[in-house]
Amino acid sequence: MKKLLASLLLLAFGGAQAQSCEQPGPPSELGQRLADIAMGEYRQFNGHRIDAQGRLWKFGNVEVEAEPLRDAEPADRYAWRRVWRYWETLDKHVPGTLDMRRVSWASDLLDDSANAGRSRLSTLREIFAKLPADMDPAELEVLRESVVRATISDTPWSAAFISYLMDRAGLSEEQFHFASAHAVYIRPALEGKEGYAYRACDVRKTAPRVGDLICYGRAARPLRSFADWQAQMGALDGSVKSHCDLVVKVDRKAAKMESMGGNVEQSVTWRKLMLDERGMLSTRHLSALHDKPFGPNAAACADDASCLKSDLNLQYWGVLLQLR
Numbered sequence: 001m002k003k004l005l006a007s008l009l010l011l012a013f014g015g016a017q018a019q020s021c022e023q024p025g026p027p028s029e030l031g032q033r034l035a036d037i038a039m040g041e042y043r044q045f046n047g048h049r050i051d052a053q054g055r056l057w058k059f060g061n062v063e064v065e066a067e068p069l070r071d072a073e074p075a076d077r078y079a080w081r082r083v084w085r086y087w088e089t090l091d092k093h094v095p096g097t098l099d100m101r102r103v104s105w106a107s108d109l110l111d112d113s114a115n116a117g118r119s120r121l122s123t124l125r126e127i128f129a130k131l132p133a134d135m136d137p138a139e140l141e142v143l144r145e146s147v148v149r150a151t152i153s154d155t156p157w158s159a160a161f162i163s164y165l166m167d168r169a170g171l172s173e174e175q176f177h178f179a180s181a182h183a184v185y186i187r188p189a190l191e192g193k194e195g196y197a198y199r200a201c202d203v204r205k206t207a208p209r210v211g212d213l214i215c216y217g218r219a220a221r222p223l224r225s226f227a228d229w230q231a232q233m234g235a236l237d238g239s240v241k242s243h244c245d246l247v248v249k250v251d252r253k254a255a256k257m258e259s260m261g262g263n264v265e266q267s268v269t270w271r272k273l274m275l276d277e278r279g280m281l282s283t284r285h286l287s288a289l290h291d292k293p294f295g296p297n298a299a300a301c302a303d304d305a306s307c308l309k310s311d312l313n314l315q316y317w318g319v320l321l322q323l324r
Contacts, residue, residue, distance in 0.1 A: 021201035024209065024322050030169060030197075031211020031323050035248040037168045038260040039270075041161075044072040045082055047268035052256060054285075054311030062266040063157070064149050079267075080149045086160040086262065087152075089167050093178035097160075099125040101151035124151060153266075158182070158243050161262025162213070165246060171197055182215060183240035189321050190233045198321040202226035204286070206320045207279040208247045208257055213321035214281065215244040224288045224316045244321070245271060252279050265312070273313055281320075285313045 019025050046069060049058035061069065065079035076082040091097040101124045107117035127147050131140060162185070163178040175197040177185040189200040203214060203226065217223030219241035223232060232240070245259035248270075255275045262268050274282035283289050 021206045027209045034169050034211045037165050038246050038248055042268050042270055045268040048265055050271040050312050052272045052274050054313035063152050080152050083152045083157055086164040089164045090160045101155050103150045104154050156263055158263035181238035182242040182244045183236040187236040201320045201322045203281055203317045203320040210247055211323040212247045213244045215319040216315035216317045217242050222316045226318045229319050287314050287316045
C-alpha cells in the first residue's frame with residue numbers, strides 16, 4: 001500500500017513541471033496530511049507553544065520527560081520514548097542511525113569535577129557492547145533506558161522529527177532524503193532533483209503554504225540568507241547546522257501562519273509567525289535584517305545583560321522548501 005501511495009505521489013510531482021516558487025499551484029492534499037500528522041504528534045507529546053512575538057507562552061513536555069503522557073499511544077506514553085520513535089523511523093531509511101547515537105561524558109566528572117578529563121563521545125553501539133550479558137534483566141534495562149535517554153538529550157533530533165512526518169505521510173527515499181541533519185534533505189531541493197517532493201525557494205520572496213518547510217541557519221556562523229544556501233549548495237552535509245519547521249496553517253486574512261518543529265526548546269513546539277501584506281514571512285522575524293540580536297525587543301533587553309535573545313521567532317530564516 002505504501003509503495004502504491006509513493007507511486008501516486010511521484011506521478012503528482014511529475015505533473016507539476018509548470019509550477020514555480022512564485023506560482024506553485026493550490027495547496028495539496030499531501031500538505032494537509034503532513035500538517036495533520038504534525039498536529040496529532042504535538043497533541044500526543046503535549047509540547048510548547050510560541051506566540052507571534054516569539055514568547056514561550058505554554059511550556060509542555062520536554063525530550064527526556066519520564067512522566068506518562070495523558071493522550072499518547074500506549075507504546076510511546078513517555079516523551080523520551082516518542083523521540084526514540086523518531087530515531088527508529090529514521091533508522092528504517094538510514095540503517096545504523098540508532099547504533100550511532102552519541103553520549104557525551106568525561107573521566108571522573110561525577111567524583112572529581114575540578115580535575116575531570118576532557119569531554120568525550122561514545123556511541124550506543126560501543127556502550128551496549130560493554131554491558132555484561134549476565135546482568136539481572138531489570139538492572140540491565142535500567143542501564144539501557146538511561147543511556148538511550150542520555151543520547152536523546154545529547155543528539156539534536158529536529159531533522160529526525162521531520163523525517164518521521166515524511167515517513168508517516170508515505171514519501172519514499174526518492175521523494176525525500178531522510179536524514180538526521182536538515183541540510184542533507186535541503187540540498188536535493190536546491191539542486192532541483194527530479195521527482196523530489198520539494199523545491200527550494202527564497203523565504204523572503206515566497207508565500208508559505210500548508211505542507212511547506214521553512215528553514216533557518218544556526219550556529220556561530222550560520223547561513224543567513226537564501227543566497228548563502230545557494231552558494232554553499234555543494235558543501236551541504238550533516239555538519240551544516242540548521243533547523244526546519246513544517247507549516248501547518250496559513251491565514252492570509254489574519255496575516256499569520258503556524259508551524260511545527262521538533263527539538264525546539266527540547267520539545268515538539270507549535271509556533272505562530274506573522275505574514276506581511278504579500279502573504280510572506282514578516283521581516284520582523286528575519287535576524288539578517290536587524291542590527292542587534294534582540295531584534296524588535298531590543299529596548300526590553302537593553303538593561304538586562306543576560307537577555308541575549310528574547311524573541312524565539314527571530315532567526316536566520318533563509319530557505320522555504322515548497323511542496324510540489
